Structures are given as structure tokens and as C-alpha cells.
Amino acid sequence: MQATPQGGIKPWLLLSPALTALFFLLIIPTAFVAVYSLWLSSATGLATREWTLSNWTSMLADPFYWAILWQTLRIALEGTIGCALMGYPVAYFLARCRLRNKSFLVLLLLLPFWISYIIRTLSWINILGANGLINTLLEALGAIDAPLQMLYNEVAVVLGLIHYLLPFMILNIYVVLEGLDRNIEASAASLGAPPFRVFLEVTLPLSLPGLAAGGLLCFVLGAGTYVTPMILGGPQNAMFATLIYDTIIIQLNWPMGAAMSMLLLMLLGGIVMLYNRFLGLGQIYKSLAG
Amino acid sequence: MSEAAVELRGIHKRYGDVVAVETIDMAVQSGEFLTFLGPSGCGKTTTLRMIAGLESPSAGDILIKGRRVNDVPIHKRNLGIVFQNYALFPHRSVYDNVAFGLRYRKCSKDEIRTRVREALRLVQLEAMEERYPAALSGGQQQRVALARAIVINPDLLLLDEPLSALDANLREDMRLELKRIQRETAITTLFITHDQSEALAMSDRIAVMSNGRVEQLDTPQVVYNRPTSRFCANFLGNANVMGGRVVGGEPGAWRVDAGGREWLSASTDTWRQGESVAVIVRAEHFQLDVSSVDGEVGNALQARIETVDYLGMSARYIIRPEQGETLELIHGVHHQPLQAGTWVRVWMPADDVILLPPGDVTALAPNDAARLSPEDATRLPPEDAAVGKGAS
Ligand SMILES: Nc1ncnc2c1ncn2[C@@H]1O[C@H](COP(=O)(O)OP(=O)(O)O)[C@@H](O)[C@H]1O
Ligand SMILES: [Mg+2]
Numbered sequence: 001m002q003a004t005p006q007g008g009i010k011p012w013l014l015l016s017p018a019l020t021a022l023f024f025l026l027i028i029p030t031a032f033v034a035v036y037s038l039w040l041s042s043a044t045g046l047a048t049r050e051w052t053l054s055n056w057t058s059m060l061a062d063p064f065y066w067a068i069l070w071q072t073l074r075i076a077l078e079g080t081i082g083c084a085l086m087g088y089p090v091a092y093f094l095a096r097c098r099l100r101n102k103s104f105l106v107l108l109l110l111l112p113f114w115i116s117y118i119i120r121t122l123s124w125i126n127i128l129g130a131n132g133l134i135n136t137l138l139e140a141l142g143a144i145d146a147p148l149q150m151l152y153n154e155v156a157v158v159l160g161l162i163h164y165l166l167p168f169m170i171l172n173i174y175v176v177l178e179g180l181d182r183n184i185e186a187s188a189a190s191l192g193a194p195p196f197r198v199f200l201e202v203t204l205p206l207s208l209p210g211l212a213a214g215g216l217l218c219f220v221l222g223a224g225t226y227v228t229p230m231i232l233g234g235p236q237n238a239m240f241a242t243l244i245y246d247t248i249i250i251q252l253n254w255p256m257g258a259a260m261s262m263l264l265l266m267l268l269g270g271i272v273m274l275y276n277r278f279l280g281l282g283q284i285y286k287s288l289a290g
Numbered sequence: 291m292s293e294a295a296v297e298l299r300g301i302h303k304r305y306g307d308v309v310a311v312e313t314i315d316m317a318v319q320s321g322e323f324l325t326f327l328g329p330s331g332c333g334k335t336t337t338l339r340m341i342a343g344l345e346s347p348s349a350g351d352i353l354i355k356g357r358r359v360n361d362v363p364i365h366k367r368n369l370g371i372v373f374q375n376y377a378l379f380p381h382r383s384v385y386d387n388v389a390f391g392l393r394y395r396k397c398s399k400d401e402i403r404t405r406v407r408e409a410l411r412l413v414q415l416e417a418m419e420e421r422y423p424a425a426l427s428g429g430q431q432q433r434v435a436l437a438r439a440i441v442i443n444p445d446l447l448l449l450d451e452p453l454s455a456l457d458a459n460l461r462e463d464m465r466l467e468l469k470r471i472q473r474e475t476a477i478t479t480l481f482i483t484h485d486q487s488e489a490l491a492m493s494d495r496i497a498v499m500s501n502g503r504v505e506q507l508d509t510p511q512v513v514y515n516r517p518t519s520r521f522c523a524n525f526l527g528n529a530n531v532m533g534g535r536v537v538g539g540e541p542g543a544w545r546v547d548a549g550g551r552e553w554l555s556a557s558t559d560t561w562r563q564g565e566s567v568a569v570i571v572r573a574e575h576f577q578l579d580v581s582s583v584d585g586e587v588g589n590a591l592q593a594r595i596e597t598v599d600y601l602g603m604s605a606r607y608i609i610r611p612e613q614g615e616t617l618e619l620i621h622g623v624h625h626q627p628l629q630a631g632t633w634v635r636v637w638m639p640a641d642d643v644i645l646l647p648p649g650d651v652t653a654l655a656p657n658d659a660a661r662l663s664p665e666d667a668t669r670l671p672p673e674d675a676a677v678g679k680g681a682s
Binding site: 181184195201205 | 365380390435
């Protein structure tokens with residue numbers, strides 16, 4: 001019995017603390033949200049215990065929500081692409097440098113996580129704002145007369161997302177590059193491929209799993225955030241999670257907010273499942289563990 | 291004189307404080323199969339990587355076909371490399387793996403196809419073109435790696451312990467295969483191994499390495515039968531290495547005192563009387579006859595077998611002569627090895643008693659030193675072992 005890893009209740013016993021935590025902290029709250037989304041909202045916005053599909057139908061019928069949803073996915077994608085472009089060279093350098101305190105550099109990468117994400121996002125106001133670093137500098141240099149408007153647009157939001165998500169991307173690519181057998185590249189070089197061709201033909205394709213895993217993580221986290229668009233975006237840059245925040249906290253329309261939450265959850269969950277179907281989640285676990 | 295395929299001139303390599311290669315001067319002839327043989331950590335891989343252009347030497351020059359290549363990057367050296375772990379491109383089919391190098395060599399599509407097929411035929415993998423490396427066995431991956439390296443018709447084939455990841459039977463087959471392919475292609479080949487039987491079986495010449503130096507560079511027969519250093523004597527085969535002193539004689543007939551008895555040596559070197567020497571007699575060079583032999587043969591001695599190490603084709607005996615230290619002896623076995631306790635008469639032809647400068651005792655590989663110590667031989671004679679068992 002014990003010889004078969006699949007059989008028996010022992011694995012379930014071992015997993016039970018984690019499963020219990022998951023059940024109470026994730027499944028139950030999500031179920032609550034799901035139930036809320038099926039309740040009628042009263043005039044005050046609070047839920048009354050009457051079953052209805054009206055939240056769902058009005059949400060799905062409203063082009064406004066679809067537009068915001070589309071905008072959310074677009075901004076998340078922009079942020080993800082930005083992370084990939086900026087993260088790859090850093091990961092490559094980290095994996096290839098022969099410095100003795102390389103692990104220290106990797107540790108530095110995790111340093112931002114010690115500071116609240118909100119504070120880190122707010123810091124951009126001091127950089128991009130009307131009285132921020134860049135405007136002050138440019139004015140001092142006499143390059144501009146009036147401060148440039150750099151905040152409260154999509155660029156600022158994407159910038160904030162990149163700032164938030166870059167470490168995830170770098171770590172995922174780094175782990176794959178670090179594990180890459182250098183002899184494979186040496187073989188390609190010995191066969192006549194100059195360095196850039198070795199990169200294109202061997203290094204890059206073999207590091208795609210890391211790029212894909214980092215991409216998924218960045219995209220899902222990016223699409224679910226409300227802090228960044230709220231702090232750095234203008235009214236036109238709302239993302240779906242900002243909308244949920246507004247609906248629940250400002251309008252106090254809990255049932256509608258719950259329906260929107262469920263929609264976003266199902267959408268991102270679907271993306272993760274698609275990814276797992278075709279690429280597998282193993283790579284992400286590896287980099288999170290490493 | 292024909293130009294050497296590879297020449298190393300005073301090559302030296304250090305990593306920080308670690309000296310990986312002390313100094314190497316040698317030339318490899320064109321078409322030759324040359325093996326670097328030595329224990330792990332002696333600098334074989336580093337030497338190969340410097341020749342490949344994967345490391346640059348801290349000092350010295352590397353010449354390939356007479357051209358100094360120190361500053362030539364690896365992709366312009368026209369080399370074939372096979373690594374111990376094969377390092378195939380996992381995302382490319384067997385065909386594309388082998389074709390890789392040709393795509394950088396201005397070959398037409400047709401020519402590439404012909405040459406890839408040709409190379410795959412040479413390694414007997416014609417049917418595997420479409421497969422990916424993950425779907426191949428270790429031996430097959432090995433062959434793909436070899437095909438990929440030779441298809442470009444390299445000036446030099448570099449093999450870093452290519453057989454050590456294979457299991458024993460396959461290893462012996464691949465050994466023959468590799469030798470056949472090398473002979474057919476006549477590509478100058480540098481082969482690395484720490485396995486003496488591989489080196490002896492395959493090489494035109496062997497460079498025995500130790501501590502970042504080449505100790506001896508010669509044909510397998512000479513390296514085996516006429517080691518020029520204690521290290522070589524110990525590293526290849528089993529040898530009795532004894533500290534000794536020259537008693538007298540002349541070139542071709544020296545008398546030396548070693549291990550508690552006198553030896554006759556046909557060494558042609560010149561020694562002074564009373565000079566310290568290392569006396570080396572190979573365990574396999576002992577002649578042995580159970581029936582007594584009359585008359586005086588060189589270096590004859592009467593001895594009792596203390597321990598028997600049955601090896602299948604042969605047996606390794608520790609024998610204790612009537613006088614002097616124990617000796618190690620290896621002898622062929624028909625069905626039954628000799629029993630411990632048997633008295634035998636053995637002799638050692640004077641031709642096979644090798645005299646070397648005393649050298650550095652610490653140069654002995656540790657396991658050899660242990661093997662040769664008299665305590666080791668007497669530690670567990672069968673009788674004592676039996677007594678020990680009874681007492682416990
Ligand atoms: N990149 C490196 N950095 C530091 N030391 C190294 C490096 N490569 C090899 N060495 C050292 O150089 C010596 C020789 O190594 P190597 O050439 O790999 O030996 P071999 O292949 O004969 O086993 C070893 O002591 C090894 O630790
Ligand atoms: Mg090595």
C-alpha cells in the first residue's frame with residue numbers, strides 16, 4: 001500500500017493542514033463572494049437575500065465593463081512585455097556574471113518586497129509628479145517652463161506595473177538560465193555559431209520556459225491589481241480591479257462587486273489553466289522555491 | 291618535419307590561487323589519437339578547454355595547424371567537441387543537431403542533407419533523424435554528439451570523458467566504435483579519460499597527467515612497460531614501488547637493494563654505487579610456477595601467498611617472500627586461483643625491474659600508497675581473520 005505513491009490516505013493526512021488553511025482562507029471566502037454575486041442589491045446597495053441573476057446579466061450586457069476589462073488585459077500585457085524586455089538582460093547578467101557575491105545580487109532583487117507595494121507605487125509621484133524629481137531637474141536646467149504632465153496616464157500605470165512585477169520576471173528567467181547547461185552553448189559556438197547566434201539559437205529558446213512562467217505571473221498579478229491604476233492612473237486608466245473597488249467601497253454595491261470579482265477570477269483562472277494545459281506550471285513552482 | 295596539428299607551448303592556467311595547469315609543452319601529430327590520462331582534478335579538462343577556446347591560458351601559446359590561436363574565438367577554430375554529458379540541443383531533432391554546424395559553413399541544402407546522412411550512417415543512427423534527444427538512450431545521444439562534432443570535418447576532435455556516463459558493456463562497445471570512426475575519418479583526436487584501460491586500448495599516444503603537468507608522453511606500450519616516473523608506474527596497472535639503493539653493477543646489469551632483498555635490473559641508465567633509487571616491478575610482470583624451477587633465474591624468490599583477490603581472468607596475490615617485504619603479484623587464472631598459504635616460486639626478469647630516481651614519495655596516488663604498505667598486506671591474512679572471528 002505504502003509503496004504506491006498515489007494510493008492510501010497518508011498523503012491526504014500530510015496535506016491536511018495546508019488543505020484546511022486553503023479551505024477556510026480561500027475556498028470559503030470565494031464561495032461567499034460567489035453567493036453574494038447571486039443576491040439582489042437593495043436601494044442602499046447592500047445585499048438582500050433574494051436569488052437573482054440580475055447582477056450578472058446587467059454586467060455582461062454593459063459595454064462599459066467589457067471596455068474596462070479589455071483595457072485591463074491590455075495594460076497587464078503591456079506591463080508584462082515591458083517586464084520581459086527589461087527583465088531578460090538583468091536575469092542574463094545575473095546568471096552569467098562571475099562575481100563571487102552573486103547570491104547577494106539575487107537577494108537585492110527581493111529587497112523591494114520588504115517595502116509595502118503601496119509605498120513603492122507612491123514613490124513614483126515624487127519622481128514623475130509636478131514637483132517631482134524629473135520636473136524639478138528639467139526646470140532647474142531651463143529645459144521646460146511649466147511642469148510636464150507625466151502622471152495619471154497609461155504610461156505611468158504601465159511603469160508602475162513594471163516596477164511592481166519586474167522581480168517576478170527576473171527571478172523566473174534567472175532560474176532557467178542558471179540551470180542551463182553551459183556546454184550546450186559551448187557546443188553551438190564550437191560548431192561555428194558566433195555569440196549572438198548562439199544566443200538566438202540556443203540560449204533564448206531554452207530559456208523560454210522561464211520567460212513564459214514569468215510572463216504568466218506578471219500578467220495575472222498585473223491584471224488583478226487596483227493599487228497601481230488608482231495611484232498612478234487617471235480616470236480613463238481604470239482597470240477592472242479598480243472598478244471592483246469603486247463598486248464595493250464607494251457605491252457599496254456588494255452583489256455587483258462580487259459578480260465582477262467572480263468574472264475577473266474566472267478569466268484569470270482560465271488563462272492559468274490554459275497555460276498549465278500547454279506549458280505546465282512546474283516551472284513557476286521551481287522558481288518560487290528557488 | 292610535418293606540421294603538428296596542435297602545439298602547446300608553456301601553457302599555464304590559474305584560477306585565482308588555484309593552479310589548474312602548471313605547465314604543458316607538447317605537440318600532437320596530425321591524424322593522431324592522443325589521450326590525456328590522469329586522476330580527477332589534474333587539469334585535463336582545463337587543458338582541453340584552453341585548446342577549445344573556452345578558457346584562455348594564463349601564460350603560453352596554443353597553436354593549431356601552426357597558427358597561434360590564443361586570440362581566435364571558439365567559433366572560428368573549426369573544432370568538434372563532445373562533452374561528457376553530450377550537451378545536445380534538446381529543442382532540435384537529431385537531424386537538426388547534426389546539421390547545426392553545417393549551416394555556418396556555406397553548404398547548400400542538398401549538401402547539408404548528404405553530409406548529415408553520411409555522418410549519421412557513420413555512427414549507425416540513420417533511422418533516428420526525426421527523433422529528439424530526450425527520446426534517445428545515453429549511447430544514442432553519445433553517437434549524435436559524435437556525429438554533430440565530426441560532420442563539420444573539424445581540424446581537431448576534442449572528447450572530454452565521453453564514455454564515462456555509459457554503463458560498462460556499452461562503454462567497451464563505444465570504445466571500439468569511437469576508434470573505428472576516428473580511423474575512418476582520420477581526424478586528429480584529443481581524448482580525455484581517467485580510465486587507464488580506455489587510454490591503453492584506444493590511443494596512439496598517452497599523455498599521463500598529474501598535478502597540472504604531463505608526466506610522460508608516449509605510446510601505450512612504453513607508458514605501461516617503461517614508466518618514467520613513480521606516478522606513472524602507480525597510475526597505470528599495479529606496481530610494487532620500493533625505495534632502494536644501488537649496490538653495484540654497470541648499465542644493463544645493476545644490483546640494487548630494495549624491500550629487504552637484492553634485485554637484478556637491466557636498466558641501461560647510469561647509476562652511482564650507493565645512490566638512492568626507486569625500484570619498480572609490475573605486479574603483472576612476475577613469472578610464477580607452482581612446481582619448483584631448478585637453476586638460477588633472475589630475481590627468483592620463494593614466497594607464501596598471504597591474500598588472494600580473485601578478479602575473474604586473473605587474481606591479485608599478496609605474497610610474503612622468505613625474507614623482505616610483501617609484494618603484489620597478478621597472475622592469470624584457469625578456473626581456480628591459488629589458495630592462501632600456498633608456497634610458490636616466482637621470479638622477475640631483470641628487464642622488467644625498472645630503476646628511477648627516488649622522486650617524491652607523496653607523488654604516489656593515495657590508494658596506491660595504501661595498497662603497497664606492508665601493514666596493508668598483513669592486516670587481514672585469512673588465518674588472522676579467522677582468529678578474529680573466533681574471538682568475537
Ligand atoms: N572555473 C574554475 N574555477 C576554479 N578552479 C577551477 C575551475 N576549473 C577547474 N578548476 C580547478 O582546476 C583543477 C583542474 O581541474 P580540471 O581541469 O577540471 O581537472 P580534470 O578534468 O583533470 O578532473 C581542479 O583543482 C579544479 O578545482
Ligand atoms: Mg574533467
